[in-house]
């Protein structure tokens with residue numbers, strides 16, 4: 001007699017665990033979960049996986065294992081290792097760590113699924129039962145024999161059975177597993193469930209092997225964690241499938257993911273690196289694109305490669321090539337013959353992607369030898385593996401509905417986490433208004449003091465960034481979360497300073513309406529008015545003046561020299577800005593000469609005339625706000641503003 005206590009979900013109808021003979025699992029002693037019982041009577045097909053819907057009990061999950069071949073299921077023959085058909089299920093059935101026969105029989109697993117190739121794992125640490133069904137391909141293949149058609153077949157089988165399983169495990173030879181994993185990652189669009197490729201270096205039938213561990217780990221991951229990616233599990237690590245490459249022919253530790261850390265590691269527990277897990281960020285339904293373009297290839301540069309080799313390789317029908325270059329994407333820049341062949345090909349519509357031969361790192365344009373390739377029309381492949389770049393090309397080029405330009409654009413995009421964003425783009429860009437708004441929103445979700453402190457610390461930088469790009473909406477968002485838009489950054493520069501520099505008139509208006517001070521000084525003593533004068537934004541100068549901005553006594557004194565220098569260079573516009581800003585154009589410079597004297601000496605008659613008329617009208621108020629304001633309304637030589645329509649309600653002038 002063996003004691004067997006059934007899991008709660010299965011034994012829901014029983015009040016006590018039942019003692020059952022190990023070999024006696026006859027129906028009267030076992031209660032089926034009601035849903036499973038119902039299913040038993042409705043399911044009739046043994047062959048058709050589609051007709052079996054997902055399992056009932058909550059602690060069970062279903063995984064479809066597609067066995068394509070590979071060493072994991074090979075035996076040694078006279079000709080060497082070769083796959084053995086119809087042997088895997090039987091052999092797994094005898095391995096207690098990979099199949100719990102007692103549970104299967106007690107719960108009528110075989111009758112319910114009507115699939116003899118359905119097995120069940122013993123309960124996991126998380127108390128999950130993973131029921132897995134093996135779909136074996138015929139013939140089983142050494143992965144060296146696989147083609148894009150086989151990728152399509154795998155994709156279609158996943159698609160067909162997608163709703164019936166919680167996850168998928170693909171048993172595959174290791175030699176081309178990185179290619180298949182990459183290809184499937186692109187083919188599986190809007191993936192929401194885990195697809196885990198695995199295999200082994202030593203057949204599962206041998207005494208010492210890595211197949212059992214790899215299969216067990218892959219099943220546990222696919223059945224327990226919603227990692228919506230095409231992954232590769234090997235030697236206790238789960239990798240993103242399109243990031244791996246096989247690096248060792250003789251070790252259990254056969255794969256590496258040089259540019260991305262593992263998604264998970266199997267230690268005492270599984271540690272999932274959720275931050276790295278790819279999120280499709282889509283509401284579209286899962287589908288598999290099986291169309292792949294086979295006119296693609298990998299070309300590895302080597303010293304002395306001839307242009308005729310390159311020419312031959314790039315001949316039609318070739319449509320996409322991954323050029324494996326040196327270091328950070330370099331090629332000889334003293335080989336015009338070679339570069340010409342590459343240019344000719346890109347001009348005729350071949351997409352050539354520049355990937356590095358190095359295991360780790362990315363292509364960049366830091367060397368002249370790298371730039372020549374960009375000039376020849378190559379696309380930068382970033383840190384993509386050649387396997388990923390090749391299968392991406394194959395996938396993208398099969399999208400016939402796209403123009404060549406759109407295909408190139410797609411190649412440069414990070415579609416499935418196969419490449420890191422280029423470093424420029426990856427920088428947190430404060431001048432990205434979406435970033436500012438996202439931060440503003442996320443900070444406003446809580447009203448805790450700490451969060452408010454963070455908000456206050458970030459506000460000046462964020463507000464200045466928004467002011468820089470004239471993003472009124474972002475400023476409104478910041479304002480709504482309670483930020484004080486008058487605050488200055490580390491250098492005492494307020495959003496008003498920044499907006500004045502950039503000439504964003506409407507934003508200046510908005511900030512003034514929000515109480516921004518025209519008198520705020522940055523660490524250099526500059527006010528927004530100084531900035532607007534410096535960058536010659538007349539309208540902003542007028543508006544600031546209207547709001548009461550003025551130069552300090554020292555600034556006015558120092559202005560003399562600046563005015564003389566403008567007069568010397570005949571810069572009427574510069575002088576006019578100073579006039580509008582309220583400077584006294586008769587103020588002498590450091591050597592006692594006035595601007596008009598300098599202009600006369602330099603023979604700048606126009607300037608003399610303008611300054612004379614200024615002197616004549618000097619008895620009038622320095623600045624006629626109303627006239628100037630009218631002028632401002634009609635002036636269109638400033639940059640067109642596209643901010644939100646904000647009524648002009650600037651404060652009355654203080655002069």
Ligand SMILES: NC(=O)C[C@H](N)C(=O)O
Pocket residue numbers: 069070071072141142143144172173174175176199200201202
């Ligand atoms: N370890 C392996 O699976 C290698 C085998 N030749 C294959 O790729 O199918």
